[in-house]
Amino acid sequence: MSELSAQKCEACRADAPKVSDEELAELIKDIPDWVPEIRDGIMQLERVFKFKNFKQALAFTNAVGDMAEEEGHHPGLLTEWGKVTVTWWSHSIKGLHKNDFICAAKTDKVFASL
Numbered sequence: 001m002s003e004l005s006a007q008k009c010e011a012c013r014a015d016a017p018k019v020s021d022e023e024l025a026e027l028i029k030d031i032p033d034w035v036p037e038i039r040d041g042i043m044q045l046e047r048v049f050k051f052k053n054f055k056q057a058l059a060f061t062n063a064v065g066d067m068a069e070e071e072g073h074h075p076g077l078l079t080e081w082g083k084v085t086v087t088w089w090s091h092s093i094k095g096l097h098k099n100d101f102i103c104a105a106k107t108d109k110v111f112a113s114l
């Protein structure tokens with residue numbers, strides 16, 4: 001288990017700092033399958049998970065949704081036949097907070113547990 005996946009999300013206020021480029025370079029080492037991408041001017045973390053069918057993709061989507069509710073932090077989820085695209089960013093700061101890295105690591109753990 002990576003260190004990140006054992007951590008809990010903290011309340012993220014609008015004035016919380018975004019992760020710096022240096023912090024991003026360190027944090028991404030724990031979640032190497034995630035790709036930082038800028039969309040609509042907002043830095044996000046994205047990973048595509050592959051499945052054998054739609055039912056498994058939907059089950060994963062729901063499991064990630066349950067985890068998100070527990071953490072009080074919510075991803076973008078695009079569920080398609082055989083794949084789910086998960087995107088993490090912090091709406092409140094329009095960018096990446098440590099919470100997003102924690103939740104990406106927890107998403108990897110959900111996938112590994114299926």
Ligand SMILES: C[C@H](O)[C@H](O)[C@H]1CNC2=NC(N)=NC(=O)C2=N1
Nearest residue numbers: 072073074075089090091092093
């Ligand atoms: C009021 C509530 O805690 C906030 O709106 C939370 C809910 N989930 C969230 N999820 C994400 N990804 N970013 C947020 O800023 C965020 N804010």
